[in-house]
Amino acid sequence: MFTMLNIHREVCGYCGACVSVCPEGALELIDAYLSVSDACINCGICARVCPLGALEVTNEERV
Amino acid sequence: MKSEYDVLVVGGGPGGAMAAKAAAEAGLSACIIEKRPAIGTPVRCAEGVGEELLTEFIDPDPRWIAAKIDGARIVAPDGGELNLSPDMAGNEVGYVLDRKIFDRELVWKAAEVGADIFVKARAVDAIVEDGVVRGAVVEYMGSRKEVRARVTIAADGVESKFARWCGIDTAVPMAELETCAQYLMTDIDIDPALTVFYLGNEVAPEGYAWVFPKGERRANVGIGISGKKSGNGHRARDYLDTFVRRHFPEGKIIELIVGGVSVCRPLACTVANGLIVVGDAARLSDPITGGGIYNAMYTGNLAGKVAADCIGNGDVSREALAVYDRTWRESTMGKAIERNYKIKEYFITLDDEKLNTLINSAKKIKMDKFSTMTLVRELIQHNPKMLVELQALKKSLG
Numbered sequence: 307m308f309t310m311l312n313i314h315r316e317v318c319g320y321c322g323a324c325v326s327v328c329p330e331g332a333l334e335l336i337d338a339y340l341s342v343s344d345a346c347i348n349c350g351i352c353a354r355v356c357p358l359g360a361l362e363v364t365n366e367e368r369v
Numbered sequence: 370m371k372s373e374y375d376v377l378v379v380g381g382g383p384g385g386a387m388a389a390k391a392a393a394e395a396g397l398s399a400c401i402i403e404k405r406p407a408i409g410t411p412v413r414c415a416e417g418v419g420e421e422l423l424t425e426f427i428d429p430d431p432r433w434i435a436a437k438i439d440g441a442r443i444v445a446p447d448g449g450e451l452n453l454s455p456d457m458a459g460n461e462v463g464y465v466l467d468r469k470i471f472d473r474e475l476v477w478k479a480a481e482v483g484a485d486i487f488v489k490a491r492a493v494d495a496i497v498e499d500g501v502v503r504g505a506v507v508e509y510m511g512s513r514k515e516v517r518a519r520v521t522i523a524a525d526g527v528e529s530k531f532a533r534w535c536g537i538d539t540a541v542p543m544a545e546l547e548t549c550a551q552y553l554m555t556d557i558d559i560d561p562a563l564t565v566f567y568l569g570n571e572v573a574p575e576g577y578a579w580v581f582p583k584g585e586r587r588a589n590v591g592i593g594i595s596g597k598k599s600g601n602g603h604r605a606r607d608y609l610d611t612f613v614r615r616h617f618p619e620g621k622i623i624e625l626i627v628g629g630v631s632v633c634r635p636l637a638c639t640v641a642n643g644l645i646v647v648g649d650a651a652r653l654s655d656p657i658t659g660g661g662i663y664n665a666m667y668t669g670n671l672a673g674k675v676a677a678d679c680i681g682n683g684d685v686s687r688e689a690l691a692v693y694d695r696t697w698r699e700s701t702m703g704k705a706i707e708r709n710y711k712i713k714e715y716f717i718t719l720d721d722e723k724l725n726t727l728i729n730s731a732k733k734i735k736m737d738k739f740s741t742m743t744l745v746r747e748l749i750q751h752n753p754k755m756l757v758e759l760q761a762l763k764k765s766l767g
Contacts, residue, residue, distance in 0.1 A: 318661045321413055322528025323548050323629025326541045327596060336491065338403055353453045355596035357548045357605035 309348040310312035310362050313340050318360035370487055370509060370516060374400045376676050377504050377518035378484075379492045379531045381408045381685075384648030384665030384672075385524030386475035387426065389484040391673025397680060399484040399673075400516070401476065402507055404491035409472035413527075413628035414662070415551060415589050417564060417581050420463035422663035426670065434464050435583040439562040445547075445728035446569030447720035453739075465564075465581045465589070466662070475666075495521070495534040495644075501685075502643035503534050508588035520676040520685050522645045524669060527629050529650035531604045535641055541652065544597040545633035547576050547659055550605040551591025553583065553624035561585050567612070568724055574598040575717045580614050590617060593659060595628060595717070630659040634710055639697070640690040645672040653697075653708060664706070665766040669695050708741060708766055715762045726752060742766065 322335040332345035333352060340360075353361040376392040378385045381403030392399040405411075416435065423429065443451040448699035480486055496515060499726040504517035523531040532539050559565075559582055567578040582588045592609045599605065605627070613620065631652045639646045647653070648665030655664065675693040679685045697703045719727070730751035736743055743765065749759045 319625065319627035320411070321627040321629060323546060323596075323627070325528035325530070325632060326539075326629050327543050327546050329540050331530065331533045331540075336562055337489070338663065351543050351596075355543060355546055355548045355599050355629065357550045357629075358598070359601060359604055359606075 308366055309363055311342050311346050311348055311353070312340060312359045314362065315339060317358050319358050321357065323357060324361060325356055327351050327355050341367060342352055370399070370400065370485065370490070370507070370514070372515060373504075373517045374398045374485070375518065375680055376400070376520050376522060376673065377402070377516055378524055379505060380524035380674060381405075381476050381486065381488070381527055382472060382524060382536075382648065382665060383662055384474055384521070384650070386472070386479045387666045387669030388522045388524055388645075388647060388673040390475075390479040390482055391670045392676055393479060393482040393484040395674065397677055399479070399522050400518075401479065401484060401486045402490040402505070402509075403486070403488045404515070406489045408476045408486075408488065409618045412468045412624075412626055414468050414626070415579055415581050415659075416466045416468050416506075416583070417579075417660065418466055418662045419660075423464060425663075426576060427475070430474070433467045433474055436465040436561055436581075438463055438465060438564050438582070440564075442563055442565045443728055444565060444567045445725045446571065447725045447729075449725060449729045449732070451728050451731050455568055458669070461515060465583055467583070478675050483513030487673045492525070492531055495531060498755050500642055502641060505531070506552065510657055518643075518645055519680050520645060520690070521596065522647060522669075522672050522676065523650050524647045524665070526652050527631060532636070532644070532646045532650060535644050537636060537638070537646070539636060539646075539650070539652070541629075541631045541633055543633060544575075544595055546596040547593035547598050547630040547632055548596050548605045549576075549591060549593040549628050549659075549764035551589050551626040552609065552613065552622040553626065554590050554613070554617055554620040555587040555623055557588060557620040558584055559586065559588050561751045568728070569721050571721070572612060573608055574710050576605040578608070580616075589626075590620075591626070605659040629653050630661070632656040632659065632710075632713055635706060638721060639668075639694045640687055642687045642690075645693055646764060647672045653706065656710040657716070658709075664702055667700070667702050668693075671696055692751075711765045712741070712762070715758070715765075718758075723755065726755065
């Protein structure tokens with residue numbers, strides 16, 4: 307199992323609130339979509355502040 | 370897009386537009402790069418601005434004024450209403466803008482004095498050489514190129530990355546990021562000349578809900594809550610939906626607007642070698658109201674002028690550019706941010722009962738002209754039970 311940050315693009319309002327709180331600078335708002343880099347530590351701060359609930363830290367099966 | 374400018378501005382909002390305009394007016398070559406395909410959209414703003422503050426930089430124009438505001442009302446958690454007359458409401462009297470038009474107007478003004486503008490042009494990295502910021506790597510029309518500049522101005526808003534690439538930590542503490550949702554609503558029963566603010570831990574924990582008119586029967590209806598109060602099932606949009614169901618169940622929603630507003634202290638330092646950070650990117654939105662339009666315009670304009678002076682003197686070091694940092698901190702705006710930060714720190718400690726007490730006692734206070742210190746003094750007189758905490762607040766304000 308490993309944790310990862312999932313972006314629900316169909317929910318995201320591409321406002322950038324998450325980008326501003328990311329302690330690692332791992333998120334970036336590129337026009338109308340959000341990208342996450344390898345610097346992400348799955349801390350979940352972005353997922354908490356998102357006004358719409360577009361971000362989620364989940365446990366995934368490693369394949 | 371040229372490969373070299375005197376001043377490169379990252380971001381085409383009010384801060385960036387004012388910066389490029391000021392630089393171009395001083396005879397410099399200036400360029401704005403905006404990552405979005407259009408200036409002014411998507412809107413991420415409640416669009417309110419104070420009258421005096423706005424007219425300092427631009428004459429009011431009906432094309433981008435959605436409503437003229439004559440007064441403000443604060444609604445306590447128990448429903449008690451505090452009405453602020455135009456004299457008392459200060460910055461809450463003014464205009465509700467149409468940012469889609471307003472932002473374009475500001476960028477047009479920059480273009481008119483010679484600034485270059487490129488949309489869908491995104492900074493993907495900073496060029497930093499020997500500890501000096503020398504421009505940006507820009508992605509434009511499917512390719513990346515270096516755009517070098519003597520001074521780069523980061524005006525890239527709340528989701529700012531540019532200053533981070535230059536080594537400045539711009540991360541906003543979770544508790545000090547107001548997470549916001551807003552509907553542009555139509556067909557609702559409102560007073561078109563009155564802004565209304567709703568306080569309370571059930572309405573908007575560590576934030577407020579607002580109704581900002583945009584015409585006879587339409588308004589920005591929004592809500593902001595502290596990031597630390599946000600989570601599954603109780604996000605800004607959940608609070609907004611609850612608020613709208615209660616107050617405007619018949620209204621039609623014609624736009625969803627979301628965003629984050631920082632209510633932390635500004636960046637510890639807003640300059641580096643070859644770099645100036647302005648507006649929301651510098652965390653300069655007002656810690657109480659969340660308003661950032663004027664602060665961005667003021668610091669953008671100042672940044673453009675300081676860049677011109679420093680380039681003229683052949684010194685764009687952090688020490689030379691520091692006059693920008695000092696000037697805004699000592700300005701009325703800078704002092705207001707510091708004062709409002711302290712007031713905000715106090716306000717977020719208040720439960721609904723205390724909010725009710727303070728708002729309802731404020732009704733009895735007569736002030737010819739609004740003054741924070743007078744208000745706090747009067748509140749102390751009216752609320753002996755809250756003497757200790759109010760005196761601590763007063764002391765912190767100096």
